[in-house]
Amino acid sequence: MSEPRKLLQGSTGDWEVVVGLEVHAQVSSKSKLFSGASAEYGAGPNEHVSLVDAAMPGMLPVINKYCVEQAIRTGLGLNAKINTWSRFDRKNYFYPDLPQGYQISQYKDPIVGEGEIEVELDGGEMITVGIERLHLEQDAGKSIHDLSPNESYVDLNRSGVALMEIVSKPDMRSAEEGAAYFSKIRTIVRYLGTCDGNMEEGSMRADVNVSVCRAGNYDKFRESGDFKFLGTRTETKNVNSIRFTRQVIDYEARRQIEILENGGIIDQETLLFDPATGQTRTMRSKEDAHDYRYFPDPDLLPLEFDQAWVEEIRATLPELPDAKKHRFMDEYGLSPYDALVLAADKQKAAYFEEVAKGGDGKLAANWVTGDLFGALNKADKDIADSPISADQLGRLIVLIKDKTISGKIAKDVFALMFDGSEAGDPADIVEKRGLKQVTDTGAIEKVIDDIIAANPKQVEQVKEKPKTMGWFVGQVMKEMQGKANPQAVNEILKKKLGL
Ligand code: ADP
Ligand code: MG
Numbered sequence: 001m002s003e004p005r006k007l008l009q010g011s012t013g014d015w016e017v018v019v020g021l022e023v024h025a026q027v028s029s030k031s032k033l034f035s036g037a038s039a040e041y042g043a044g045p046n047e048h049v050s051l052v053d054a055a056m057p058g059m060l061p062v063i064n065k066y067c068v069e070q071a072i073r074t075g076l077g078l079n080a081k082i083n084t085w086s087r088f089d090r091k092n093y094f095y096p097d098l099p100q101g102y103q104i105s106q107y108k109d110p111i112v113g114e115g116e117i118e119v120e121l122d123g124g125e126m127i128t129v130g131i132e133r134l135h136l137e138q139d140a141g142k143s144i145h146d147l148s149p150n151e152s153y154v155d156l157n158r159s160g161v162a163l164m165e166i167v168s169k170p171d172m173r174s175a176e177e178g179a180a181y182f183s184k185i186r187t188i189v190r191y192l193g194t195c196d197g198n199m200e201e202g203s204m205r206a207d208v209n210v211s212v213c214r215a216g217n218y219d220k221f222r223e224s225g226d227f228k229f230l231g232t233r234t235e236t237k238n239v240n241s242i243r244f245t246r247q248v249i250d251y252e253a254r255r256q257i258e259i260l261e262n263g264g265i266i267d268q269e270t271l272l273f274d275p276a277t278g279q280t281r282t283m284r285s286k287e288d289a290h291d292y293r294y295f296p297d298p299d300l301l302p303l304e305f306d307q308a309w310v311e312e313i314r315a316t317l318p319e320l321p322d323a324k325k326h327r328f329m330d331e332y333g334l335s336p337y338d339a340l341v342l343a344a345d346k347q348k349a350a351y352f353e354e355v356a357k358g359g360d361g362k363l364a365a366n367w368v369t370g371d372l373f374g375a376l377n378k379a380d381k382d383i384a385d386s387p388i389s390a391d392q393l394g395r396l397i398v399l400i401k402d403k404t405i406s407g408k409i410a411k412d413v414f415a416l417m418f419d420g421s422e423a424g425d426p427a428d429i430v431e432k433r434g435l436k437q438v439t440d441t442g443a444i445e446k447v448i449d450d451i452i453a454a455n456p457k458q459v460e461q462v463k464e465k466p467k468t469m470g471w472f473v474g475q476v477m478k479e480m481q482g483k484a485n486p487q488a489v490n491e492i493l494k495k496k497l498g499l
Helices: 065-079 175-192 216-222 242-261 307-315 322-332 336-343 346-354 362-376 389-400 407-418 427-433 442-452 456-464 468-479 486-497
Strands: 014-026 087-091 102-105 116-121 128-137 142-144 153-155 162-168 204-214 234-239 267-276 279-285
Touching: 014 175, 014 242, 065 128, 065 162, 065 175, 065 307, 102 128, 102 279, 102 442, 116 175, 128 175, 142 362, 153 204, 175 204, 175 242, 175 322, 204 242, 234 242, 234 279, 242 279, 307 456, 322 336, 322 346, 322 362, 336 346, 336 362, 346 362, 346 389, 362 389, 362 407, 389 407, 389 427, 407 427, 442 486, 456 468, 456 486
Parallel strands: 234 267
Antiparallel strands: 014 162, 014 204, 087 102, 116 128, 128 162, 142 153, 204 234, 267 279
């Protein structure tokens, strides 16, 4: 089917890398999946724990309709099948931060089935990644081992918080693809508002599955659907950044190739990534589904809703990044790259569109992605805290377009507004500071005459080397404080110098 991409060379031949991600995205909701306790981040230990979350005997879970709605929204955003009948199962295991002794998850019948998303890579190349499923489940609490030398603590604030687990097909073929996919999922959920995507606060993390196989075997897998053609995978748990995802895939692929080339076998293991060393290490040997003895949770009825509700939710979906990107290209004539950069973030996209109202989308995109993002970056500021509003930048661009000011003066005005020395309408700033472009050719001619008269040596030189005319342009601009219309200056200079 597909060409084997990005082969890795070993000492005994070429290898292909295969990657599948399970992304855990915390549902943005006020309360937990099965209890009314707050799901907010940052409370003191065990402050957000209801009797249900602490698994007190006899407590019963009650499904949070809002979380269900968010899962459906996300499913729609992943172009996936929404299952109007799904079921919650108990995934049984013992862990000190799991007071129930099981996690309520979805096993055979998830709320969202197969889907597909487009992912763009750095060079602009597009790949399609299949979604296997999305299911709802509750998070566990947190064990804390580093507060005391001889005791461990448990914080149940996260216990019961709603997670969406988004499982990809093993469709990614390199570290770059895995990272780009993770990033795209983050963009989509942030657009939808179903997860804040905040990786530092643990709202989003991924289990990264990696295997390697001999070149050509991946295509056999795609043709037959038979996993026997793929190598044994390892699963690195809780990777909480896109950069780490890239590192895990790179590291694991090389580690596995080395083992295989030395005649070893890959254990199906669960690993942890250590950012300090950039390496993975064994956490435990992998469990199989039967180890969890999944069974339908008798405390919960199957989750059933009608298609009409799904359609209602579909009608409220915002324009998603892919659609927006294509519209930016069509409507404003942006390059795929600029369109992508601007559409990838809802706020940036909205800012850009406001700026573009002035009528020149391309110029607006240049200013937003170039000058503005550059300045924000340097000041370590977010677009939300931009000292220059979209309306102001839009007005500034109109002044360039109608030739009130030159691009060079516009940059000065931009800097004045950015550092706070000026505020308000750029037209007023230009007026007040007397920055209007001089298009009056008489005024420009006079300055040029003076400069020519005062610099006979340069005049002689420019006749032999016309390239040195730039020096005259510079002198005129300096004299006129950058306000002369550059085109007029060039024309008059050429005429007067006989070039
Ligand atoms: P589990 O819960 O056991 O980890 P899931 O079905 O939830 O299983 O997730 C398995 C993940 O691993 C999926 O993203 C899938 O695409 C990926 N995967 C399965 N087999 C391979 C493989 N051989 N190489 C890489 N990824 C794989
Ligand atoms: Mg898993």
